[in-house]
Amino acid sequence: KQEVTQIPAALSVPEGENLVLNCSFTDSAIYNLQWFRQDPGKGLTSLLLIQSSQREQTSGRLNASLDKSSGRSTLYIAASQPGDSATYLCAVIDNYGQNFVFGPGTRLSVLP
Amino acid sequence: DGGITQSPKYLFRKEGQNVTLSCEQNLNHDAMYWYRQDPGQGLRLIYYSQIVNDFQKGDIAEGYSVSREKKESFPLTVTSAQKNPTAFYLCASSNGGQGSYYGYTFGSGTRLTVV
Numbered sequence: 103k104q105e106v107t108q109i110p111a112a113l114s115v116p117e118g119e120n121l122v123l124n125c126s127f128t129d130s131a132i133y134n135l136q137w138f139r140q141d142p143g144k145g146l147t148s149l150l151l152i153q154s155s156q157r158e159q160t161s162g163r164l165n166a167s168l169d170k171s172s173g174r175s176t177l178y179i180a181a182s183q184p185g186d187s188a189t190y191l192c193a194v195i196d197n198y199g200q201n202f203v204f205g206p207g208t209r210l211s212v213l214p
Numbered sequence: 215d216g217g218i219t220q221s222p223k224y225l226f227r228k229e230g231q232n233v234t235l236s237c238e239q240n241l242n243h244d245a246m247y248w249y250r251q252d253p254g255q256g257l258r259l260i261y262y263s264q265i266v267n268d269f270q271k272g273d274i275a276e277g278y279s280v281s282r283e284k285k286e287s288f289p290l291t292v293t294s295a296q297k298n299p300t301a302f303y304l305c306a307s308s309n310g311g312q313g314s315y316y317g318y319t320f321g322s323g324t325r326l327t328v329v
Contacts, residue, residue: 145220145323201272204256
Protein backbone atom coordinates (compact mmCIF):
# COMPACT_ATOMS: atom_id res chain seq x y z
CA LYS A 103 0.00 0.00 0.00
CA GLN A 104 1.37 3.40 -0.97
CA GLU A 105 2.50 5.56 1.94
CA VAL A 106 3.52 9.21 1.71
CA THR A 107 5.61 11.07 4.26
CA GLN A 108 6.66 14.70 4.43
CA ILE A 109 9.65 16.19 6.19
CA PRO A 110 9.81 18.43 8.10
CA ALA A 111 6.41 18.48 9.81
CA ALA A 112 6.84 22.19 10.53
CA LEU A 113 9.28 24.85 9.40
CA SER A 114 9.82 28.45 10.40
CA VAL A 115 12.08 30.72 8.33
CA PRO A 116 12.76 34.46 8.03
CA GLU A 117 11.42 36.29 5.02
CA GLY A 118 13.59 36.10 1.92
CA GLU A 119 15.06 32.66 2.52
CA ASN A 120 15.01 29.93 -0.09
CA LEU A 121 13.61 26.69 1.28
CA VAL A 122 12.97 23.06 0.37
CA LEU A 123 10.07 20.85 1.41
CA ASN A 124 10.42 17.09 1.04
CA CYS A 125 7.95 14.39 0.08
CA SER A 126 8.71 10.65 0.04
CA PHE A 127 6.60 7.78 -1.22
CA THR A 128 7.08 4.04 -0.80
CA ASP A 129 5.94 2.74 -4.22
CA SER A 130 7.86 4.30 -7.10
CA ALA A 131 5.32 3.17 -9.73
CA ILE A 132 3.42 6.43 -9.61
CA TYR A 133 1.26 7.98 -12.31
CA ASN A 134 1.65 11.55 -11.15
CA LEU A 135 2.38 13.72 -8.12
CA GLN A 136 0.65 16.92 -7.07
CA TRP A 137 1.65 19.62 -4.59
CA PHE A 138 -1.04 21.60 -2.78
CA ARG A 139 -1.22 24.56 -0.45
CA GLN A 140 -3.78 24.79 2.36
CA ASP A 141 -4.46 27.93 4.37
CA PRO A 142 -6.04 27.47 7.83
CA GLY A 143 -9.70 26.50 7.58
CA LYS A 144 -9.62 26.51 3.79
CA GLY A 145 -9.63 23.99 0.99
CA LEU A 146 -6.59 22.82 -0.96
CA THR A 147 -5.14 24.90 -3.78
CA SER A 148 -3.17 23.08 -6.46
CA LEU A 149 0.35 24.41 -6.92
CA LEU A 150 2.08 22.02 -9.30
CA LEU A 151 1.32 18.71 -10.98
CA ILE A 152 4.17 16.50 -12.18
CA GLN A 153 3.44 13.64 -14.57
CA SER A 154 5.47 10.46 -14.13
CA SER A 155 7.41 11.16 -17.33
CA GLN A 156 8.49 14.60 -16.12
CA ARG A 157 11.36 15.52 -13.84
CA GLU A 158 10.20 18.94 -12.69
CA GLN A 159 7.62 21.68 -12.99
CA THR A 160 7.93 25.40 -12.32
CA SER A 161 5.45 28.11 -11.48
CA GLY A 162 6.74 31.52 -10.48
CA ARG A 163 8.88 31.14 -7.35
CA LEU A 164 7.95 27.47 -7.00
CA ASN A 165 9.82 24.54 -8.47
CA ALA A 166 8.90 20.92 -7.87
CA SER A 167 11.15 18.02 -8.81
CA LEU A 168 10.39 14.32 -9.03
CA ASP A 169 12.76 11.38 -8.70
CA LYS A 170 10.66 8.26 -9.11
CA SER A 171 13.51 5.82 -8.65
CA SER A 172 14.27 7.12 -5.18
CA GLY A 173 10.63 7.79 -4.31
CA ARG A 174 11.14 11.47 -3.64
CA SER A 175 9.84 14.87 -4.61
CA THR A 176 10.97 18.28 -3.44
CA LEU A 177 9.19 21.61 -3.51
CA TYR A 178 11.57 24.55 -3.72
CA ILE A 179 10.29 27.98 -2.74
CA ALA A 180 12.52 30.90 -3.71
CA ALA A 181 12.67 34.20 -1.83
CA SER A 182 9.99 33.22 0.68
CA GLN A 183 7.36 35.78 1.75
CA PRO A 184 5.00 35.93 4.75
CA GLY A 185 2.15 35.20 2.33
CA ASP A 186 3.71 31.79 1.69
CA SER A 187 2.80 30.75 5.24
CA ALA A 188 0.49 27.75 4.94
CA THR A 189 0.50 23.96 5.07
CA TYR A 190 1.95 22.27 2.00
CA LEU A 191 0.75 18.78 1.06
CA CYS A 192 1.95 16.38 -1.57
CA ALA A 193 -0.14 13.59 -3.03
CA VAL A 194 0.68 10.71 -5.36
CA ILE A 195 -1.37 8.34 -7.45
CA ASP A 196 0.10 5.07 -8.58
CA ASN A 197 -0.37 3.12 -11.77
CA TYR A 198 -2.83 0.73 -10.15
CA GLY A 199 -4.96 3.01 -8.02
CA GLN A 200 -7.84 5.30 -8.71
CA ASN A 201 -7.13 7.94 -6.12
CA PHE A 202 -4.45 10.12 -4.66
CA VAL A 203 -2.68 9.24 -1.41
CA PHE A 204 -1.82 12.32 0.63
CA GLY A 205 1.09 13.08 2.91
CA PRO A 206 0.45 14.68 6.31
CA GLY A 207 1.78 18.07 5.19
CA THR A 208 4.50 20.53 6.19
CA ARG A 209 3.35 23.61 8.11
CA LEU A 210 5.41 26.59 6.92
CA SER A 211 5.73 29.91 8.74
CA VAL A 212 7.59 32.75 7.04
CA LEU A 213 8.43 35.48 9.53
CA PRO A 214 8.55 39.12 8.42
CA ASP B 215 -15.31 30.60 -13.56
CA GLY B 216 -15.28 26.84 -13.17
CA GLY B 217 -14.87 25.33 -9.77
CA ILE B 218 -16.26 23.28 -6.92
CA THR B 219 -18.79 24.69 -4.46
CA GLN B 220 -19.25 23.15 -1.04
CA SER B 221 -22.06 24.15 1.28
CA PRO B 222 -22.63 24.97 4.00
CA LYS B 223 -19.28 26.27 5.19
CA TYR B 224 -20.15 25.45 8.82
CA LEU B 225 -22.59 22.78 9.98
CA PHE B 226 -23.68 21.71 13.42
CA ARG B 227 -25.15 18.30 14.12
CA LYS B 228 -27.01 17.08 17.15
CA GLU B 229 -26.48 13.60 18.47
CA GLY B 230 -28.40 10.99 16.46
CA GLN B 231 -29.06 13.31 13.55
CA ASN B 232 -28.23 12.76 9.88
CA VAL B 233 -26.81 15.71 7.98
CA THR B 234 -26.00 16.18 4.30
CA LEU B 235 -23.05 18.10 2.89
CA SER B 236 -23.39 19.50 -0.61
CA CYS B 237 -20.73 19.40 -3.34
CA GLU B 238 -21.36 20.83 -6.82
CA GLN B 239 -18.87 21.23 -9.67
CA ASN B 240 -19.12 22.95 -13.05
CA LEU B 241 -15.82 21.66 -14.38
CA ASN B 242 -17.41 18.83 -16.36
CA HIS B 243 -15.23 16.41 -14.40
CA ASP B 244 -16.16 12.75 -14.40
CA ALA B 245 -14.75 11.80 -11.01
CA MET B 246 -15.61 13.22 -7.59
CA TYR B 247 -14.26 12.49 -4.13
CA TRP B 248 -14.96 13.11 -0.46
CA TYR B 249 -12.15 13.42 2.06
CA ARG B 250 -12.11 13.91 5.81
CA GLN B 251 -9.39 15.94 7.49
CA ASP B 252 -8.68 15.82 11.22
CA PRO B 253 -6.11 17.97 13.06
CA GLY B 254 -2.63 16.49 12.81
CA GLN B 255 -3.72 13.85 10.31
CA GLY B 256 -3.61 13.67 6.56
CA LEU B 257 -6.63 13.54 4.30
CA ARG B 258 -8.55 10.28 4.42
CA LEU B 259 -10.77 9.13 1.57
CA ILE B 260 -14.43 8.49 2.44
CA TYR B 261 -16.09 7.77 -0.92
CA TYR B 262 -15.38 8.38 -4.58
CA SER B 263 -17.30 8.21 -7.82
CA GLN B 264 -15.80 7.75 -11.27
CA ILE B 265 -19.08 8.08 -13.20
CA VAL B 266 -22.72 8.94 -12.64
CA ASN B 267 -24.74 6.34 -10.71
CA ASP B 268 -21.62 4.59 -9.50
CA PHE B 269 -19.51 5.11 -6.38
CA GLN B 270 -16.97 3.21 -4.32
CA LYS B 271 -16.04 3.11 -0.65
CA GLY B 272 -12.80 4.67 0.41
CA ASP B 273 -10.74 3.94 3.51
CA ILE B 274 -13.22 5.27 6.10
CA ALA B 275 -16.71 4.84 4.58
CA GLU B 276 -18.45 3.52 7.70
CA GLY B 277 -21.14 5.91 8.93
CA TYR B 278 -21.29 7.83 5.64
CA SER B 279 -23.39 7.53 2.49
CA VAL B 280 -23.28 9.22 -0.93
CA SER B 281 -25.22 9.44 -4.16
CA ARG B 282 -24.22 10.43 -7.70
CA GLU B 283 -27.42 11.04 -9.65
CA LYS B 284 -25.96 13.92 -11.66
CA LYS B 285 -22.46 14.48 -13.01
CA GLU B 286 -22.27 17.87 -11.28
CA SER B 287 -23.34 16.77 -7.80
CA PHE B 288 -21.94 14.39 -5.17
CA PRO B 289 -23.64 14.94 -1.78
CA LEU B 290 -22.31 13.29 1.36
CA THR B 291 -24.60 12.23 4.21
CA VAL B 292 -23.10 11.84 7.65
CA THR B 293 -25.36 9.38 9.42
CA SER B 294 -25.96 8.82 13.12
CA ALA B 295 -23.83 5.70 12.79
CA GLN B 296 -20.73 7.89 12.45
CA LYS B 297 -19.65 8.16 16.08
CA ASN B 298 -17.04 10.86 15.70
CA PRO B 299 -18.15 13.12 12.84
CA THR B 300 -16.54 16.37 13.98
CA ALA B 301 -14.02 17.16 11.24
CA PHE B 302 -13.28 19.22 8.16
CA TYR B 303 -14.77 17.69 5.01
CA LEU B 304 -13.31 18.33 1.58
CA CYS B 305 -14.79 17.53 -1.82
CA ALA B 306 -12.63 17.18 -4.92
CA SER B 307 -13.03 16.39 -8.59
CA SER B 308 -10.80 15.23 -11.41
CA ASN B 309 -10.87 14.38 -15.09
CA GLY B 310 -8.92 11.95 -17.23
CA GLY B 311 -10.07 8.61 -15.90
CA GLN B 312 -7.68 6.41 -13.97
CA GLY B 313 -4.80 8.26 -12.51
CA SER B 314 -6.50 11.62 -12.59
CA TYR B 315 -4.24 12.84 -15.40
CA TYR B 316 -4.91 16.49 -14.72
CA GLY B 317 -4.83 16.22 -10.96
CA TYR B 318 -7.40 17.19 -8.38
CA THR B 319 -9.44 20.37 -7.88
CA PHE B 320 -10.76 20.95 -4.36
CA GLY B 321 -13.68 22.81 -2.85
CA SER B 322 -13.33 25.16 0.11
CA GLY B 323 -14.56 22.62 2.66
CA THR B 324 -17.32 22.17 5.24
CA ARG B 325 -16.55 22.17 8.95
CA LEU B 326 -18.92 19.83 10.79
CA THR B 327 -19.27 20.02 14.56
CA VAL B 328 -21.34 17.81 16.84
CA VAL B 329 -23.18 19.76 19.54
